[in-house]
Amino acid sequence: MRIFRLVKTLFFEYNREKVIKMMKILFCSGEAYPFSKSGGLADVAAALPKALKKLGHEVTIITPFYQQIKPHLHEMTHLGDRMITMGTYEKKASYYKLIYDEVPYIFVDNDDFYNRKRYYGYEDDAMRFTFFNFAIFEYMILTDHYVDIVHANDWQTGLTPFFLDVKYRAINPSFQKMKTLLSIHNLEKQGSYPLDTEKLFNNKNFTYIHMDRVNFLKCGIMRANAVNTVSENYRNEILTRFYGFTLDGPLKARQHDLYGILNGLDQDHHDPMKASLYANYGESNFIEGKKVNKEKLMDELKLEDKELPLLSFIHRFARQKGIDILMPVLEDYIKDQKFNFIVLGYGDALYEQFFAEMQKKYPNHVYYENGFNDELSQKVYAASDLFMLPSLFEPCGLNQMIAMRYGALPIVRETGGLKDTVTPYNKFTGVGVGFAFKNYDAEELKQSIDEALLLYKEDREAWENLIHQAMHVNHSLSKMAKKYVELYQKLLNEN
Numbered sequence: 001m002r003i004f005r006l007v008k009t010l011f012f013e014y015n016r017e018k019v020i021k022m023m024k025i026l027f028c029s030g031e032a033y034p035f036s037k038s039g040g041l042a043d044v045a046a047a048l049p050k051a052l053k054k055l056g057h058e059v060t061i062i063t064p065f066y067q068q069i070k071p072h073l074h075e076m077t078h079l080g081d082r083m084i085t086m087g088t089y090e091k092k093a094s095y096y097k098l099i100y101d102e103v104p105y106i107f108v109d110n111d112d113f114y115n116r117k118r119y120y121g122y123e124d125d126a127m128r129f130t131f132f133n134f135a136i137f138e139y140m141i142l143t144d145h146y147v148d149i150v151h152a153n154d155w156q157t158g159l160t161p162f163f164l165d166v167k168y169r170a171i172n173p174s175f176q177k178m179k180t181l182l183s184i185h186n187l188e189k190q191g192s193y194p195l196d197t198e199k200l201f202n203n204k205n206f207t208y209i210h211m212d213r214v215n216f217l218k219c220g221i222m223r224a225n226a227v228n229t230v231s232e233n234y235r236n237e238i239l240t241r242f243y244g245f246t247l248d249g250p251l252k253a254r255q256h257d258l259y260g261i262l263n264g265l266d267q268d269h270h271d272p273m274k275a276s277l278y279a280n281y282g283e284s285n286f287i288e289g290k291k292v293n294k295e296k297l298m299d300e301l302k303l304e305d306k307e308l309p310l311l312s313f314i315h316r317f318a319r320q321k322g323i324d325i326l327m328p329v330l331e332d333y334i335k336d337q338k339f340n341f342i343v344l345g346y347g348d349a350l351y352e353q354f355f356a357e358m359q360k361k362y363p364n365h366v367y368y369e370n371g372f373n374d375e376l377s378q379k380v381y382a383a384s385d386l387f388m389l390p391s392l393f394e395p396c397g398l399n400q401m402i403a404m405r406y407g408a409l410p411i412v413r414e415t416g417g418l419k420d421t422v423t424p425y426n427k428f429t430g431v432g433v434g435f436a437f438k439n440y441d442a443e444e445l446k447q448s449i450d451e452a453l454l455l456y457k458e459d460r461e462a463w464e465n466l467i468h469q470a471m472h473v474n475h476s477l478s479k480m481a482k483k484y485v486e487l488y489q490k491l492l493n494e495n
């Protein structure tokens with residue numbers, strides 16, 4: 001009997017260590033796929049909550065009700081309204097709920113603020129997002145839905161830790177013990193506005209002031225219980241002057257509460273076995289599978305010479321993505337017929353013009369489509385031999401992970417999350433999943449491209465091994481979600 005009891009106690013103790021308490025999380029984001037998306041934040045805002053839910057936690061996403069989301073109105077439940085005071089302004093927040101992919105989304109509506117074409121870039125952004133930050137707490141009051149963790153993301157929700165501290169904590173015990181995490185996906189965009197913006201806050205404080213302006217992101221960095229960014233390497237880089245975008249000081253001040261958690265990839269969505277391709281394939285039959293996809297796509301896009309390697313570039317056209325060092329070298333390769341090139345994306349006019357001109361000049365070897373076409377992009381990943389991401393800086397980068405999953409070998413600059421996810425090819429050991437260079441320099445990019453082209457041409461076996469290794473990499477969502485759970489738990493255990 002005694003032995004039985006002892007075994008039972010040991011078993012119980014062992015399991016208790018493994019059991020993590022169910023947590024309630026409110027995921028606050030300026031954009032969330034598929035309802036709104038301007039960058040990778042939107043993808044993470046959809047994927048992380050879904051993965052947290054799979055681990056048994058209760059997650060709700062809260063995001064503005066933009067114009068493009070209006071067609072979904074009839075699927076939503078109106079939860080009620082709250083008045084929000086910002087200095088001398090009184091504005092109404094209306095809350096709508098929709099369950100998507102089993103996760104509840106709360107849309108905060110105010111026609112004046114969000115019924116517009118774009119998400120950001122208006123003169124009154126400071127007020128539009130001050131409103132959203134207050135509205136996050138008013139939602140909890142309205143619905144009596146108090147969470148354990150307020151998970152803020154980027155500048156758009158950087159004021160939440162401040163509003164919680166100076167206004168809401170005093171209101172009730174649920175707010176009082178709430179913890180906040182700020183995730184940084186983009187350090188360049190900070191929500192920096194003239195000083196008189198503070199009139200909207202109903203409260204003055206120095207933590208949001210940065211270089212004589214109000215800075216939403218700095219506010220979050222200074223005040224959240226913890227801060228993280230989306231890869232370990234970028235976590236260290238942003239403590240330096242070059243990568244810190246003037247916020248390296250505040251980040252250094254918080255470095256003991258600053259974490260790096262690598263993004264995961266929605267591997268169900270990005271799966272060459274299931275995606276709508278010309279032919280599905282996996283690790284065991286990628287040689288044939290990729291060949292079919294390449295040939296059919298080239299026919300469809302009217303690209304010539306199937307023997308040439310196919311290289312693609314699928315990104316926002318922003319300075320961040322390294323187009324400045326790609327531009328000086330691209331044309332020579334195309335002219336000399338070294339590879340074919342597909343580019344999908346949109347953004348800064350300078351880059352759009354460059355790609356449009358390349359297509360016009362070399363229509364049989366360059367295909368450019370302005371915009372984001374999810375179905376076409378999956379086909380391009382599947383057809384490509386190589387994928388380009390020579391970023392100036394890169395918090396994590398998701399597209400190189402997608403490329404690897406489809407067996408397109410990435411050529412990247414060793415920076416941020418690219419360094420953490422792309423092990424460069426080592427010709428002595430055969431280890432690697434792509435090609436990489438160190439400095440932000442067109443000549444170094446060129447060397448990496450040359451290295452890749454040479455291997456493609458001269459060593460089929462090594463090339464195919466690399467593809468296999470790249471496809472085998474596993475950056476799963478559950479890995480990422482477990483790391484966030486650990487961090488949330490740590491915060492809740494602190495007083």
Ligand code: GLC
Nearest residue numbers: 039040041185395396397398
């Ligand atoms: C931003 C970053 C990108 C990151 C994404 C999601 O778009 O530029 O590197 O992967 O956010 O965190």
